[in-house]
Amino acid sequence: MEINVAQLFQTINLATIMPEIILSVVGMALLLVNVFVPSKSKGYLAWLSLAGLVAAGYTAACGWGQNVDGFSGSVVLDNFAIFFKLIFVIAAGLAVLISDQYMEREGCNQGELYPMVLFTTVGMMLMASGTDMMTIFLGLELMSISLYVLAGFNRANVKSNESGLKYFLLGAFSTGFLLYGMALVYGATGYTRIAKIAAVASQMGQPDILLLIGALLILTGFAFKIAIVPFHMWTPDVYEGAPTPVTALMSAGPKAAAFAAFLRMFLVAFPSMKADWSDLLWILAVLTMTVGNITALRQDNIKRMLAYSSIAHAGYALVGFAAANTTGTSGILFYMLSYAFMNIGAFAIVVLVAKQGETNGNVQDFAGLGHKRPALAAIMTLFLFSLAGIPPTAGFIGKFYLFSGAVEAGYIWLAVIGVLNSAASAYYYLRVMVYMYMKPAEEEFGWVSLTAPVSLALLVSFLGTLIPGVVPSYLLQLAQAAVKVIS
C-alpha cells in the first residue's frame, strides 16, 4: 500500500487540533524556559501561558462555523467544540492569572504549574473535540493526570497531598468504569467512532443490553468528573485541599469538559436510548442539586462550601441535560461559561482573603470585608448573586434557560425542584454576604493586595458575570449555534 503523505496530512488535518498544538507547544516551551531562565519570580510564566491560551482561543474561534474534522474523523473542530474550548481557555486563563500570587504566598511557586495548566487544558479541549471514544479517553486522561499533579502541587502541604491522592485514586477508579463501558459499547456496536456507534445503535430496535450497560458505565465515568451524586464524594475533599487556583480551574474546566464529551456521546451516539437515560438524568439531577445544596448549608470553610455548591450547579446543568432539547443543552453551554466566570471569580476573592497556609478560609473570616474592602466585597457579592441565580447576572440567565429546557420538555416538577433548590441555595451564598457586610470587621485585611494579574482576573470575571446577565442575547445565540451540530 502506497502512502501518500500529502493525502495523509489531509486526512489528519492538523488545523483541527491547532489550539491543542499551540497549547502543547507553549506548555513544553514553558517547561524549558522555566528551567533555563534563572528568575525567582515566576510571574512572567503566567503572562506567557496567558498569551498561549489567548492564541489557542483565537485559533479556535477562527474556526467558528467551519466544522472541520481531522484524524479520519476522530476529532472535530465544530461550533460545539469551539464554544467549549473558549470556556476552557477562559477558565485556564483566569486560573493562571490568580496563580502567581497564591503560589508565591504558599511558597510553592514552581514554574511547572503553568505548563501543567496548559496540558490539562489541552486534555479538556481534546475531550470537547473528540468524536471517537479513543480521543475522548485520551483527552480525559490528559486532563485528569495533569489535574492529579495540580491537585497535589503544593507538596509540602498535607492537605494538598491528600487532595491529590484522593483525586488520583478515585479518578483512576472511575476511569476503570468508563473504559469498561467503552469496551462494552465497542463490543455491542463494533465501533469506537461516535458517528458510527450512532448509526448502529439507531438500527437496533430494542437497545442491546450490552450497549445499555456500556452507556450507563460511560455515564458513571463522566458523572465522576462532573461530580454527580453519588459520584461526587471526592469533590469537597479535593477542592478543599488543592491549591485554590487549581480548585478554581477544577470547578469550571473539567466539569465543562466532561459535559462536552458527555453531551456529544449521549446526544450523538445514543439518542435512540433517550427515553432510558433521560429518566435517569432526571433522578440524578434532583439528587445532585439537593444533596449539594443541603450539604453546603452547613459548611464554614468557603472552599468546601463552594465545592458543594459546584455539585449543586452540576445538578442544575443536568436539568438541562435531562430535558435534552436545544434550550436545555444550549443552557448548559451558557451556564458552563457563566459558571467559569463567576466561580473562578469567587475563588479569586478567596485567594485574596486567605492568608499563608490556607488559613483564613472560613466564611467567618470574611467578616467586615464589605467595609474594609468595599470593591472586593461588591465584586464577590455579584458572583454570589450570580451563583444563587438572581438577576441581573449571567447565573440567572443560565438557570433560566436550563429550567426552561426542562419546562419545554415537560419536566415541570424537575424545574420546580430546581428552583426550590435555587432558593435554598441562596441561604449559604447570602451567609457569605452576611459576614461581609453585616458583621463587624475583626481584621483590617491589610494583607489583601491586589496584584495586576488578579485584578485583571477579577475584572474579566466581573464583566463576564454582569454583561451576559444584562445582554445575554449574543452569547445565547452562540450557544444555540453550538448545540445545533450535536442535535
Next chain:
Amino acid sequence: MFDNVWLIPLFPLIGFLINGLLGKKIKNETVIGSIGAFAVLCSFIVSVMTFLKLIGLPAEERVINVKIFTWITAGHFNADVAFLIDPLSCLMLLVVTGIGFLIHVYSIGYMHGEEGFYRFFAYLNLFVFSMLLLVTGNNLLLMFVGWEGVGLCSYLLIGYYFHKKSAGDAGKKAFVMNRVGDFGFLLGTFTLFWYMGQTNNIWTIQFTELAKNANLLPTGGVVTVITLCFFLGATGKSAQIPLYTWLPDAMEGPTPVSALIHAATMVTAGVYMIGRMSYLFIRSPETMTVVALVGGCTALFAATIGTAQNDIKRVLAYSTVSQLGYMFLAMGVGAFTAGIFHLMTHAFFKACLFLGSGAVIHSMHGALHHVHSHDDAQDMRNMGGLRKHMPLTFLTFLIATIAIAGIPGFSGFFSKDEILWQAFSNPLHGDLNIVLWGMGACAALLTAFYMFRLVFMTFFGTCRIKEGAEKHLHESPMVIVIPLLVLALLSILGGYLGLPKLIGDLFGGVPNYLDQYLEPVFANANQYMLAHVHPEQHSHTLEWGMMAASVVIALIGISIAALLYLINPELPKKFTTAFPALHRAVYNKWYIDELYDFMIVNPCKALGRFLWKGFDVLVVDGVVNGVASTVMAFGGVIRYMQSGLIYNYAWSMALGVVAIVAYYVFK
C-alpha cells in the same frame, strides 16, 4: 338662591384652620376665642338667612340640594360633596350653630388660662364643622363624614386633658364605641346601596333620591336589616343600649364640650339620622319596635343609674343618655316630629344644665384651689347651699331642671309629654304601647327625682365645701352667665313651638308650628303609616288624663327628692344601708363597664396575645422556621456521609454504578 350654604360649614372650618395652625403663635386668648366664636356666629347668621329663605318657599319646595363638587365616583357609585337644605336640616343648623355659638362664648370664660386654649377652640370649631356636615350632607357618605368627624372631635375633646390617663381612656372608649356604631352605619349604607341598585337599578346614596324611591322598598325583610344596621350606628353615636357606656366617661372633657357635644348636638345625631331616613325605618315594623324598646329601656336604665351618682356631670351624663332614650322612643313609635322636638328642647335645657354645672365646677374649683384642697370640685357631696353665692347660675339651672322634669309651661313638658302620649297611643306597637309608656313614665319619675336631687344637693342645704373655701365661691363672669340666661330663656320658650293641638286649641287655635314645619320631611313616613296601620281614635279626655298623669309623676319625683335631700338628708344613707347590694349595683352603673371588659375587651386582648405568641410565632413562623431548620439539620446529617475516607467514596461510586445498572437490567 341657596348657593351660599357652603359658607355655613366653611366658617367653622376656617376658624379651625386659623386657630389650629396659628393659634400657638397668636397666644392672645381673647383673639383666639373671638375667632372661634365669630366663626360660629357667622354660620349662625347664614343659617338664619337660609332658614328664612326656606320658610319663604312653599312647603312642597322646601327640599334643596346644593352640589359643591363631585367627591368620589367609581363605577355606579357616586358621592358628591353636596348639601341638603330642608326643614329638618335647617332646624338642626339653627340648633347647632345657635347653641354652638353660645357655648363658644361661654368657653372663652370657662377655659380661661387653660393650657392649649387655642387647641380647644380649634377642636370646637372642627366639631361644629363636622356636625354641620352631618346635618347638611345630602348623601349617606357625606353624612358619614360628619358622623365620624364629630366622633373624632369628641375623642379629641374628651382627651383634651391628655395627661390624665382617665381622659385618654375615655376618649378612646368614646371613639371605639362610636366606631362600633359606624360599622353598623357602613353596613347599612352598603346594604341599602346594593339592594336599591340590585333590585331597582337605582344606584344612589342620596337622601332625596332614596326618599323619592322609598316606595320601591318592601316592608320588613331587607329593610329591617338595613335599618337595624343604621340603628346600630345610632346607638353608638347617641349612647343607647348597648353602646352607651362611653358617654358618662366622656365627662372627662371640659364642661363646654359636655354641653355642646355630649348633650346638645352630637349625641342627637342618631335621632337626626333616623329622622332623616324615617321613610326607611317606618318600612320595618321590627326595627321600629327595636328602636322604641331600646329607647325606652335606655331611658329607664340610665335614669336608675343617674339616681346614685355623686359627680354632678355624671348625673347629667346619665340624664342625657336617658333623654336620648326618650327621643329614640319617640322615633320608634313613629312620632318623628316629637323626637326632633325633644331633641331641640333637650338641646336647650341640657346645654343650660351642663353650662350651669360648669359654672358651679368652675367656681368650686377656684374656691378649692384657694385653700389648696384636692377635693373633687365635681362631687356634689362637697357642694350645697350654692344658691347664695351664685344666684344667676342657680336661677338658670333651676329653670332648666324644671324643664327637664316636665313641669307644664316649660319646654321639656311639651316635648316629653308628646312622646309619652305617642308611646301610649301610637298605632304601631299594639299591646306593647303600655310597656313603652310605662318605661317612659318611670323614667320621667326618676328624672324628676335625680334632677332635683342634684339641685338640692348643689344649691340647697348647708355648704359642705372645705373649711374656709366658702368665701371664695362667687358668681361667674358675664361671658359665662349670659349664655346661661339665653339658654334658660330658650328652655322655657322652646316648648311653645310645638304646642300640642289640645293645648293650642285652648289658646285659640295656636298651631303646632314645628309639626307643620317638619311635615314635608316626614311626609313619606306618615303617608306610609296612614296607608298601612289604622290608628285608633283616642278621646281628648284620655289625652288630658295622660297629660295630668305625667305632671303628677314629675311632681312625685320632685317630692321624693325634696324629702330625701332637703327635708331629711339622713334618709338616703339609711336607704343605702338597707339595700346595700342594690345601691352598690346602681352606684357602679350596674357593672356594665366591667361586664364589657370581661366579655369583650379582655377576651379580645387574650385572643390577640394568643394569636401573636401562640399562633403567629409558634405555628405560622414555626412552620417557616421549622422547614428551614429541618433542611439545615438534614444538611448537618448529610455532611457526615462525607467521611473523608477514600474507600467509602469508592463504595459510594460502586454502589451507584450497581444501582444504576441494576435499575435498567431488572426494569
Next chain:
Amino acid sequence: MSNILSVMTFLPILGVLLLLFIPKESKGTLRGVAMLTTIATFAVSLPILTGFQTNADFQFVENVPWIAAGPFAMRYNIGIDGISLWLVMLTTFIMPIAVLSTWTAVEEKVKEYMICLLLLETGMLGAFISLDLFLFYIFWEVMLIPMYFMIGIWGGKNRIYAALKFFIYTMVGSMLMLVALIYLYFLGTKAGITDFSLLHFFDLKIDPATQTWLFLAFAFAFAIKVPMFPLHTWLPDAHTEAPTAGSVILAAILLKMGTYGYVRFAMPLFPEATHRFTPLIATLAVIGIIYAALVAMVQEDVKKLVAYSSVAHLGFVMLGVFSLNEQGVTGGMLQMLNHGISTGALFLIVGFIYERRHTRLITDFGGLSKQMPIFATIFMIVTLSSIGLPGTNGFVGEFLILIGSFESSLRWYAVIASSGVIFAAVYMLWMFQRVMFGELDNPKNQVLADLNLREIAIMVPLVVLIFVMGVYPNPFIEKMTPSVMKVIAKARIEPVATAKVVVPVVAQPEVAPVQPAAEQPVTAH
C-alpha cells in the same frame, strides 16, 4: 421625550454611578447627591403624570428587542397605564422623603446606604412599568437585593435573621412564579405568541386546569409579597429590623408589588382561576384583616404594631381587588396609594421617636404630646388616616373596597372586613394614647425635642396628600378608571356591564325605571 420612562427608571442608576466617585467621608455630599437624584427622578416623573391621557391604553411605551435566543424572545417593553401610573408616582414621591428621613439617622456607611436606596428605586420603578413578563421578573428580583442589604446592614438587633428571612421567603415565591412564567410562555408559543409581552398573553386562552396551577404559582409569589395571611410572618420581622427608610419603602412601595402583581398579572391572565380562587383569597384577606388587627392590638413594639397594621390594610386591598367590580378594584388601587402614604408616614414617625429615644417599646413612652406638640399633631393626623377616618385618604379607599366587595359575591366577607375598621381604631388609638397621652413621667422623655424643620418638611407633603386624597380623590380615580375597567373586563368571566349602568344620582325615577331582574348587571349571589 419618547423615552421618558426609561430616563426616569434609570436616573437613579446614574446617581449611583455618581455616588461611586464621591469619597465616603463626605457624607453631606453623598446625601445631597442622593437627594438630588431622587428629586430629579420625581421631577422627571411629573411630565408622565401630566402627559398621561385618561384612557386604558399603555402610554409612553418603549418596545425594543432585548434578548432573542432559542425559543425565547424578551423585549425591553415598558409602558404605563392608569394602574401603574399612580404607583410609579408614589414611588418617585416617596423616595426623596425616604432619603431625607435618613439624613441623620444613618451615619455609618452612608455611601452604601444611598446606593442601596437608589438601586431600589430603579428596581421598583422598573417592576411597575414592565410590560414584558421577563423584564418584570428581572426587576422584581433585583428589588430584593438592595432591600436585603438595607435590612441586614443598617437594621436593628435581629437584622440578619430578618434580612435572610425576607430574602429567602420572597425568593421561594418568585422562583415558583418563574417556572409558571416559563410554562406560560411555552403555552403562548403554541398559540403563536412570539415574545414575553404581557399584552399578547392577555388574549391567550388557557384551559382552566392549567390556569389553576399557573394562578397558584403567581398568586403564591404575590401573596408572599403582599403579604397575605399566613405568609406574612416575614413582614413584622423585616419591618421591625429595617432602618426607617427601609421600612417606609417596604411598606409604601414594595408591598404594593404583590397587590399590583395580582391586578396586573394574576387576575387578567387567569380569569377562570381567579374566579375559582376568589373565595379562598377573600377568606385569607379577611382573616388577615381581623387576625392582624388582633395581633397588632397586643404588640409592645410600635413598629411591629404598624407592621401588623400593614397586613390588615393589605387585606383590605386584596378584598377590594378580588371583588372584581369597579368600586372594589378602584378602592383597592386607591388603598394601595393610601397605605403607601399613611403607613409610610407612620414608619417615619416611629423613626423620629426611635432616633430620639432608641427604643420603640410602647411602655417607654407616654405623654409625648406635651413635649412634642407638632409631632403629636402630625402623628394624630397620620393615625387617623390609617384608621380610615372620613376626610382622610384612608377612608375613600376602604369605603370603596367595602362597598365594592359588598356588591360582589364577597358580601359576607365585606361584612366581616367592615368590623376591621373597629379593630383598626382600637389598636391604633390605644397605641397613640399610650405613646402620646398620659403623664410625661419618664425623665428621658421630658427632654425630647419636637420635630425639627427637616422632619416637618418630610411630613408635610404626606399630610397634605392625606387630606387631598381624602377630600378630592376624584382626579386619582379618574386617571385609573379606564385601566381598572379593562382589568375587570379581562379578569371577570361573566359578561360585564358595569360601565354602562352608571345612573347619575340626579336621575329621575321615571327615567330609571325598575327593570326586570334578568337585565340587571350580574352580581352573583
Next chain:
Amino acid sequence: MDNLTNYLLVSAVLFSIGTIGVLTRKNAIVMFMCIELMLNAVNLTFVALSRHLGNLDGQIFVFFIMTVAAAEAAVGLALFIAFFNNRESIDVDDANLMKW
C-alpha cells in the same frame, strides 16, 4: 462464540476483583494495583472483542490504555511519595484530614 464469552467472563471477573480490591484495601499502592487490574480487565475485553469483531480499533485502544496507565502510575507514585513524606504512611485511612 463461546470463546468470546469466556474471555469476557474472565475479564469481567478480573474487573470485579479489581473493584472489590479498591473497595476493601486500605494501602494506597494496593488500591492502585487493583485499579491497574481493572484496567487490564478492560484491555482483555477490548482485545477479545477486537478479535471477535475483526477490526483493530479495540487493540489500538488497548495501546492507549496501557500508555495512559503507565503515565498514571508515574504520577500516582509521585503523589504517594509526596503523601508519605508528610504522613509517613500510605494507608488511606490516614488521608482523612478533610471530611464533612
